[in-house]
Amino acid sequence: MNLILISMGVLGVTALVAAILLYFVSQFFKVEEDPRIDLVQAVLPGANCGGCGFAGCRNFAEACVKAGSTDGLACPVGGDPTMDEVKKILTPAAAEDTAPAAQEGDGKKGFDPAIAAKIKALATPRAAFPSLIAMAQKS
Ligand code: SF4
Missing domain, CATH: 1.20.5 (Single alpha-helices involved in coiled-coils or other helix-helix interfaces)
Known part of the structure; x- marks a missing residue:
C-alpha cells in the first residue's frame, strides 16, 4: 500500500x-503576432484559392501587414472593395478621411458596419491598436 x-x-x-x-x-x-493580421484576414473572402499568389488568405493578410500597404498586392476574388477594406485596416487615418457610402449622411465615418462587427468580434482589450478598436466601436 x-x-x-x-x-x-x-x-x-x-x-x-x-x-x-x-x-x-x-x-x-x-510569438507575439500583429493583431492586424486577424483583422485583414477577416475582410478577405476566405476562398484560400491562391489567386493572389499566396498559399491562402492568411498568408496574403500577413504579406499585407508586413508590407504596410496594399501596393502591388491584390485579391482577385474580393476585388477593389476588399482591398479598400484592407487599406482602411492598414492605414486607419485614411479610413477616417473617407466615409463609406453605406454610412453617408449619418455623421459617422469609418468601416462598413459588417466589417466593424467582424473587427469588434476580433478585438480584445489587450489589442495593440486602440485607435482601430475605437473606430470600430464608433460605427
Ligand atoms: S486571392 Fe483572395 S480569396 Fe484567394 S487566397 Fe488570395 S486573398 Fe484569399
Whole structure:
C-alpha cells in the first residue's frame, strides 16, 4: 500500500514540475503576432484559392501587414472593395478621411458596419491598436 502511495506522490510531483516547466518555456518562446493580421484576414473572402499568389488568405493578410500597404498586392476574388477594406485596416487615418457610402449622411465615418462587427468580434482589450478598436466601436 505504501509503495502505491509513494508512486502516486512521485508521479504527481513529477507532473506538477513538468507543468510548471512547460508553462515557463511556452511563455519564453511565445510569438507575439500583429493583431492586424486577424483583422485583414477577416475582410478577405476566405476562398484560400491562391489567386493572389499566396498559399491562402492568411498568408496574403500577413504579406499585407508586413508590407504596410496594399501596393502591388491584390485579391482577385474580393476585388477593389476588399482591398479598400484592407487599406482602411492598414492605414486607419485614411479610413477616417473617407466615409463609406453605406454610412453617408449619418455623421459617422469609418468601416462598413459588417466589417466593424467582424473587427469588434476580433478585438480584445489587450489589442495593440486602440485607435482601430475605437473606430470600430464608433460605427
Ligand atoms: S486571392 Fe483572395 S480569396 Fe484567394 S487566397 Fe488570395 S486573398 Fe484569399
